[in-house]
Amino acid sequence: MTALTHNEGNVDMELSRRNFVKAAAGATGLLLLKPAASALAQNSQKQDDLAMLVDVTKCVSCWWCYAACKDYNKLPETIKPDPENPPVLSNDVWTTLMPVKSGTEWHSRKQACNHCTVAACVEVCPTGALSYNELGFVQYEKEKCSGCGYCAEFCPFGVPQLESSGVTSISLMNKCTFCKDRVSNGEQTACAAACTTGAIEFGKRADLVTEGKERVASLSQTNGKAALYGERELGGLHVMYVLDDIPEVYGLPSDPEAPPAVMARGLFKWLGVGAALAAIAGFGLNYLIARMRMVKGGNE
Amino acid sequence: MIEPRVIERFKKRTIWFHWVHTVAFLILIITGAILFVPGLGGVAAGGLTRVIHRIAVVVFVGAPIVYLPFNFKKSLHFIKETLTWGADDIKWVGKAPDYYFGGEEEKMLPQGHINTGQKMWQLVILITGVIFCITGLIMWFFRDTVTPGVFQWSVIGHEVAFILAFTMLLVHVYLGVIHPRMTESMRSMLDGKVSKHYARSHYGKWYDEISAREEE
Numbered sequence: 052m053t054a055l056t057h058n059e060g061n062v063d064m065e066l067s068r069r070n071f072v073k074a075a076a077g078a079t080g081l082l083l084l085k086p087a088a089s090a091l092a093q094n095s096q097k098q099d100d101l102a103m104l105v106d107v108t109k110c111v112s113c114w115w116c117y118a119a120c121k122d123y124n125k126l127p128e129t130i131k132p133d134p135e136n137p138p139v140l141s142n143d144v145w146t147t148l149m150p151v152k153s154g155t156e157w158h159s160r161k162q163a164c165n166h167c168t169v170a171a172c173v174e175v176c177p178t179g180a181l182s183y184n185e186l187g188f189v190q191y192e193k194e195k196c197s198g199c200g201y202c203a204e205f206c207p208f209g210v211p212q213l214e215s216s217g218v219t220s221i222s223l224m225n226k227c228t229f230c231k232d233r234v235s236n237g238e239q240t241a242c243a244a245a246c247t248t249g250a251i252e253f254g255k256r257a258d259l260v261t262e263g264k265e266r267v268a269s270l271s272q273t274n275g276k277a278a279l280y281g282e283r284e285l286g287g288l289h290v291m292y293v294l295d296d297i298p299e300v301y302g303l304p305s306d307p308e309a310p311p312a313v314m315a316r317g318l319f320k321w322l323g324v325g326a327a328l329a330a331i332a333g334f335g336l337n338y339l340i341a342r343m344r345m346v347k348g349g350n351e
Numbered sequence: 352m353i354e355p356r357v358i359e360r361f362k363k364r365t366i367w368f369h370w371v372h373t374v375a376f377l378i379l380i381i382t383g384a385i386l387f388v389p390g391l392g393g394v395a396a397g398g399l400t401r402v403i404h405r406i407a408v409v410v411f412v413g414a415p416i417v418y419l420p421f422n423f424k425k426s427l428h429f430i431k432e433t434l435t436w437g438a439d440d441i442k443w444v445g446k447a448p449d450y451y452f453g454g455e456e457e458k459m460l461p462q463g464h465i466n467t468g469q470k471m472w473q474l475v476i477l478i479t480g481v482i483f484c485i486t487g488l489i490m491w492f493f494r495d496t497v498t499p500g501v502f503q504w505s506v507i508g509h510e511v512a513f514i515l516a517f518t519m520l521l522v523h524v525y526l527g528v529i530h531p532r533m534t535e536s537m538r539s540m541l542d543g544k545v546s547k548h549y550a551r552s553h554y555g556k557w558y559d560e561i562s563a564r565e566e567e
Contacts, residue, residue, distance in 0.1 A: 177386035178396055194396060195393050195396050197400070198401070199386070199395075200494065204502045204506075310503050316506070316507055316510065319514065323387075323514040326517075327517065327518060330521045330525075331521065334525045337452060337525075338531065341452050341530065341532065344452065344454065
């Protein structure tokens with residue numbers, strides 16, 4: 052099943068399937084399929100969705116975004132950011148740079164949660180710790196996390212980080228929070244505010260799409276590979292990238308998809324609820340009829 | 352008329368095994384299914400329920416492992432019986448709706464120590480048990496070894512097995528405890544005994560076998 056591709060037509064099909072699932076939910080009066088319902092409510096970016104636009108051609112690898120993220124989120128400084136051996140995403144690294152040599156030049160792609168519109172992590176999160184914020188980003192409430200790690204296994208970008216102890220697996224997930232406290236109060240994300248060159252821009256998603264396209268148009272005059280990444284991918288990312296090479300060079304899949312298992316999961320959830328309800332209704336009916344016939348037949 | 356319940360249907364250790372397994376399974380169900388009930392998912396926050404889930408599974412898998420060597424022949428018979436299906440089982444399925452909806456007792460085929468329906472339940476336990484164990488082991492121990500795809504389908508496999516096992520558990524509990532025809536079923540799982548009448552009418556073949564054995 053090729054649901055959730057960057058092709059808009061497919062997104063529409065996907066959404067109508069979700070509509071159907073939701074209608075079925077209403078019919079049984081049970082809204083247990085939280086993921087489909089929540090995705091439906093957020094199925095496309097709204098006008099005031101917030102986002103970031105990361106322009107790799109403007110990044111000079113100063114690591115201020117990395118430092119600002121650590122500072123604002125009070126994460127311990129454990130690794131010295133070294134371009135030769137850059138820190139990777141981990142429990143205390145929520146954003147980092149991925150240095151890439153492009154021709155003779157070095158560029159870095161800022162790497163963190165991309166805040167998908169149709170986010171596999173939200174769909175599979177059993178406890179509601181991951182959810183869609185009304186401002187568009189993927190909100191994470193750590194106090195609700197059970198540490199199951201499904202998000203880490205289903206994310207097409209490998210963003211959520213989880214250190215698990217082999218026996219108990221007690222350990223909570225960590226990822227970029229989109230600086231919820233800041234952006235809810237009209238401030239920029241810490242990384243965008245710290246960016247020295249304007250490589251990370253923060254603003255309304257709609258404006259940033261326009262701006263990203265303009266940047267790509269101007270880059271395209273000298274570079275045929277320039278492209279805007281994230282406009283449509285996974286329903287539209289809330290962190291988009293102006294790239295000067297194919298996405299894979301920057302560690303981004305060119306056609307990211309939420310794993311098909313996500314959809315299968317939504318379906319089976321309803322199958323489970325349906326089977327249990329059918330069984331219980333069947334018992335009631337069976338009891339009444341069996342009892343009546345047995346009394347009548349005197350073979351009680 | 353109350354008949355004395357004199358026929359031994361289950362041995363004490365089998366009853367113990369049944370209830371230890373039951374309690375472990377209920378804990379597994381509660382700590383697992385809680386993740387899917389909106390509003391209750393938060394109970395899992397912090398991961399304590401997962402630890403309980405893992406302790407319970409040790410009991411759930413450990414119980415049959417402990418039981419098996421002490422009841423080796425019986426256990427082998429149980430597995431063989433569960434996997435052997437024949438024309439009589441198909442006939443049973445044809446007659447089951449009328450029987451379970453209160454039709455005449457005599458129309459039902461005489462059954463052995465367990466009937467075809469109970470065999471279905473045993474089969475579901477065996478099959479889902481294997482699926483639960485394989486997918487559970489992957490998620491518990493091999494998260495870092497397997498590909499994300501394998502992990503993802505393990506999650507689904509675990510959930511599908513749950514749907515199957517849980518639905519059949521509901522049927523098992525309903526028939527054992529509530530169904531108007533199964534008057535001695537639950538008590539036989541507590542003290543191991545049923546009356547002659549119950550044995551004859553519910554498990555005719557088995558009753559004939561044990562009567563013949565007694566006469567010898």
